[in-house]
Amino acid sequence: MISWPEQFALDDLARLQEDMARTHSRNGSPLSGRDVASLSDRWRPVVQPRAKHEEPFDLVDRTGEFTGVAAQRWLFPPLGLCHRTVHLALLTPQDWLVLQVRSPRVDWPGLIDLSVTGHVRAGLSWQEAMRCEAAEELGVDLDPAAGMVEPPGVVAIGQPYHRSEADSLNPPVHICHVTQVFAATLTPTGLSGLHFSDGEVVGLYLASFDEVNRMVEETPDRLAPGLVQSWPHYAAYNTG
Numbered sequence: 001m002i003s004w005p006e007q008f009a010l011d012d013l014a015r016l017q018e019d020m021a022r023t024h025s026r027n028g029s030p031l032s033g034r035d036v037a038s039l040s041d042r043w044r045p046v047v048q049p050r051a052k053h054e055e056p057f058d059l060v061d062r063t064g065e066f067t068g069v070a071a072q073r074w075l076f077p078p079l080g081l082c083h084r085t086v087h088l089a090l091l092t093p094q095d096w097l098v099l100q101v102r103s104p105r106v107d108w109p110g111l112i113d114l115s116v117t118g119h120v121r122a123g124l125s126w127q128e129a130m131r132c133e134a135a136e137e138l139g140v141d142l143d144p145a146a147g148m149v150e151p152p153g154v155v156a157i158g159q160p161y162h163r164s165e166a167d168s169l170n171p172p173v174h175i176c177h178v179t180q181v182f183a184a185t186l187t188p189t190g191l192s193g194l195h196f197s198d199g200e201v202v203g204l205y206l207a208s209f210d211e212v213n214r215m216v217e218e219t220p221d222r223l224a225p226g227l228v229q230s231w232p233h234y235a236a237y238n239t240g
Contacts, residue, residue, distance in 0.1 A: 031059065031081075036071045044074070056122040057083035064160040064178040070122040080174030082164070084120035086130045087230045088154070090140070091185045097212055098186070098194075100137070101203035102224060112205055112215070113224035114234075116140070126180045130154055139195045140186075148190030157181040157237040163229050179226070181233045209238060 031039075036059075054072035060082050061067060076083055090098040098115045102108050118133030120126065131154070134140040142154045160180040186194075196202065207215070215223060216231050 031067075031069060031071075033069050036069055036075065039079075040072060040075060044072075055119075057119060058122045060084055060178055062162045062164075062178065064162075064180070073119070076176070077174065080164070080176050082162075082176035082178060084126070084129070084160070085177045085179045085226070086116075086118055086120060086126060086133060086182065087114045087179055087226055088116035088130055088134055088182045088184065089157075089230075089234045090115035090138075091183070092191050092206065093186060093188055096206040096208065099205040099207055099212070099227070100201045101205060103200050103202045106200045108224040108226075111224040112222055113227050114230060117224070117226045126156065126160075126182075127154070130180075130182050136198045137196070137201050139193060139197045140190060142184060148187060148193060150185040150187055154182045154184045157183055157233055161229075161233060163225075165225075175225075179230060181230045181237075183234065183237065209235075 054074050056070040056072055057076060059067045059069045059071060062082065064084055071081065075081065092098060100113050100115060100117075102111050102113055104110060116130075116134045116137050118129065118137070120129040121132075124132070131142050134142050134154075141148050143149075144151045144153045158181070160178045162176075162178050164174070164176045194204065212227075212231065213235065216228055220228050
């Protein structure tokens with residue numbers, strides 16, 4: 001988990017944000033690839049001096065449309081740049097919702113989240129990213145031919161939705177995501193084959209639809225923001 005005040009001083013964060021604001025004011029248009037490269041060259045030694053690799057994300061608008069520019073992951077939170085994320089709600093054969101318990105070493109440590117959540121790497125479609133994240137976090141193959149999920153496999157729920165807010169754990173860092181929610185139903189084989197592949201998940205919590213509704217309404221502090229934000233979209237699909 002990145003905690004920005006521990007990574008570098010808040011005055012450095014303010015200077016980085018001012019630098020981007022000046023870049024915007026000079027050209028009056030969205031960040032270009034050249035702008036991103038310039039900001040990265042100037043600020044990576046301050047923000048991520050020891051990082052060997054950072055996966056790139058596509059910059060998108062509020063609808064999830066590509067801007068044609070990609071940037072390394074570390075640059076998005078401090079600048080509030082918008083990128084895509086995917087969330088998956090998995091049901092057991094008995095219609096229990098599979099929720100994950102977040103690892104202490106990742107964002108939102110120890111909180112309860114949807115079955116699978118993840119960022120979309122540059123160049124991937126929504127569906128490709130969802131398949132990758134499901135395999136990485138829980139070892140789930142979302143192709144029905146693999147026997148872990150019921151046909152038709154993973155289903156997109158509605159349209160992607162936009163979320164933009166301050167990161168309550170790391171102010172003044174800003175979260176800006178466009179999220180596509182998916183759903184799938186596990187087979188008995190799929191349920192028995194769940195395992196924690198990449199260390200981001202440390203436990204599973206099986207809950208009924210009504211129980212999740214109560215948690216979202218009464219104890220949202222136990223839940224990761226992604227679950228709280230995506231639940232209304234899944235609930236509308238489930239009751240529609």
